[in-house]
Amino acid sequence: MAVNPIIAEFDNNIKIKEYAQAYQIYDLRRGRSSGREWKSSVFFFLAVAMLFMLSMDNFNIVKNPVTAIVLMISMYMCTHYVYLLPKKAKLQGEHIYKSSRLLSKKYRFIIKRDYFEINNDYEFLKRYYTEIIDCIETNDTFILIGGMEHIVTVISKRCLTDEQIETISVFFKSEMIRVYRRSTYGSHLKKK
Amino acid sequence: MKKFSAEECFIVTEKDYVNMMNDVNQFRIPKENKIILRILGIIAVCCGTAAFINLRESIYQTICWIILIIIGFYVLSYYDVINPVQIKKQASKFYRYHSKMIKNAVTFQMNDELIHILSETHQLHLPKKYIHQIAECNHTILIFIDKNEFSFIPKRVVNDDDIRHLKNFADDKYIVI
Numbered sequence: 001m002a003v004n005p006i007i008a009e010f011d012n013n014i015k016i017k018e019y020a021q022a023y024q025i026y027d028l029r030r031g032r033s034s035g036r037e038w039k040s041s042v043f044f045f046l047a048v049a050m051l052f053m054l055s056m057d058n059f060n061i062v063k064n065p066v067t068a069i070v071l072m073i074s075m076y077m078c079t080h081y082v083y084l085l086p087k088k089a090k091l092q093g094e095h096i097y098k099s100s101r102l103l104s105k106k107y108r109f110i111i112k113r114d115y116f117e118i119n120n121d122y123e124f125l126k127r128y129y130t131e132i133i134d135c136i137e138t139n140d141t142f143i144l145i146g147g148m149e150h151i152v153t154v155i156s157k158r159c160l161t162d163e164q165i166e167t168i169s170v171f172f173k174s175e176m177i178r179v180y181r182r183s184t185y186g187s188h189l190k191k192k
Numbered sequence: 193m194k195k196f197s198a199e200e201c202f203i204v205t206e207k208d209y210v211n212m213m214n215d216v217n218q219f220r221i222p223k224e225n226k227i228i229l230r231i232l233g234i235i236a237v238c239c240g241t242a243a244f245i246n247l248r249e250s251i252y253q254t255i256c257w258i259i260l261i262i263i264g265f266y267v268l269s270y271y272d273v274i275n276p277v278q279i280k281k282q283a284s285k286f287y288r289y290h291s292k293m294i295k296n297a298v299t300f301q302m303n304d305e306l307i308h309i310l311s312e313t314h315q316l317h318l319p320k321k322y323i324h325q326i327a328e329c330n331h332t333i334l335i336f337i338d339k340n341e342f343s344f345i346p347k348r349v350v351n352d353d354d355i356r357h358l359k360n361f362a363d364d365k366y367i368v369i
Contacts, residue, residue: 066256092340100338101322122322124315131293148293149314150341 004112007171008164012109012118014141014154016097022143022154023093024086025136025183030145033085040081047074109155111168113175116144118153125150135176137169138183198302198354200345204294206287208332208346213283214276215329216342219369226271233268240264300345302357307335309343316343326362329369333358 027033050071054064061068097103102123110117115128127147134145142155157165173180204212240260248254266274287294301308307323309316316337324336333350336342350358359366 066260096338096340099324100341102337122317122319126313128313148290149343 004114007111007113008160008168009108009110010159010164011106012155012159013106014103014156015158016094016104018141018154018156019097019103019152020090020093021138022141022152023096024090025138025143026134026145026152027089027092028086029134031089033089036081036085040078043074043077043081047071047078050074111171116153118150123150125153127153129175132176132179135172135180136183137172137181142168142172196301196303198300198350198357200349200354201297201299202346202349203297204346206284208348209287209294210280210283211331211346212334212344213279215332215369216334216344217275217279219327219329219334221271229267229270233264233266233270236260236264236267238264298345300349302354302361304361307361309335309345320361320363320365323362323365326358326366327369328355328366 028036050067053067054061054071057064102120105120105122107123108117108119110119115126117127118125127144127150132144132146134143136143136145140157142157144153144155145151155168160168240257240263244254244257244261247257296311296313299308299310301310305319307316307318309318318335318337322337324338325334327334327336328347331347333345333347333355334342335344
């Protein structure tokens with residue numbers, strides 16, 4: 001009897017767009033850009049309050065310069081968190097992919113009951129599911145976030161058969177109940 | 193068996209981890225950001241103080257100038273005082289809660305062709321062309337695989353010979369912070 005049975009075994013090779021998308025999700029959920037919803041809300045309400053204060057004085061900016069400056073800063077920060085930050089995160093993902101020679105390499109990916117392994121000539125990684133803090137399934141990828149090294153691990157659905165996608169999806173859903181999320185993010189499901 | 197020009201085995205202590213986080217933070221902050229923030233801080237403090245002395249027509253204005261001075265001091269001391277303290281606090285907390293992940297014994301080996309960084313769960317065998325950059329910081333040596341991902345060696349475990357070998361190995365990819 002196998003101690004730790006293999007759930008799926010395949011060669012994984014990720015492309016720049018897939019990694020950029022995964023990194024964007026990681027950055028917005030767990031990275032430096034996390035918590036943008038409440039941060040943007042704070043600046044939105046600050047902008048509304050400043051607008052209200054200005055309206056009390058007939059929008060006289062000369063008389064209330066500080067209020068006008070705070071209003072402008074709040075509006076900028078709101079736009080920054082809602083619109084600019086996701087774009088920046090995706091761009092950063094692309095930069096990281098381009099700066100790495102390992103990410104574009106083909107990996108042997110082995111998903112076992114208690115952990116998964118990725119392996120090629122230059123790197124070996126064994127990650128237990130207890131280290132995973134987010135498992136997100138998008139239309140194109142499975143994104144596994146967690147651990148100290150190789151924090152964002154991406155499984156491309158291009159490299160999997162339909163049965164494997166189904167098996168892995170069901171397995172992750174049952175194995176990582178609290179951290180598994182299904183997201184509609186991504187272009188479309190590409191079939192082999 | 194191939195002979196290694198450098199070989200060290202170590203455990204990452206809490207101090208190593210905190211130092212590493214601080215070094216990474218220092219490495220990632222562009223120097224221009226520090227200069228710009230310092231200039232902005234000085235301007236805010238000077239303007240706030242001048243306005244506080246000369247323009248105090250109402251309580252509302254006085255409060256505004258005091259806030260401006262406080263913001264100025266905050267911005268001025270952000271990268272030198274506030275940020276390192278925040279990082280230290282966060283790193284200590286992270287280490288306490290995730291010590292099982294961090295405490296794996298790490299072996300660092302090096303020969304003329306490859307750098308090996310080996311732990312129970314993660315093993316890297318990197319030729320020079322797969323290394324993005326090696327940065328020698330105050331307390332740690334950071335080996336970057338890409339712009340974001342890195343492995344680190346505390347400086348306490350390496351001697352001058354190891355650093356010299358590393359410098360020769362990385363050549364133009366080696367930088368000192």
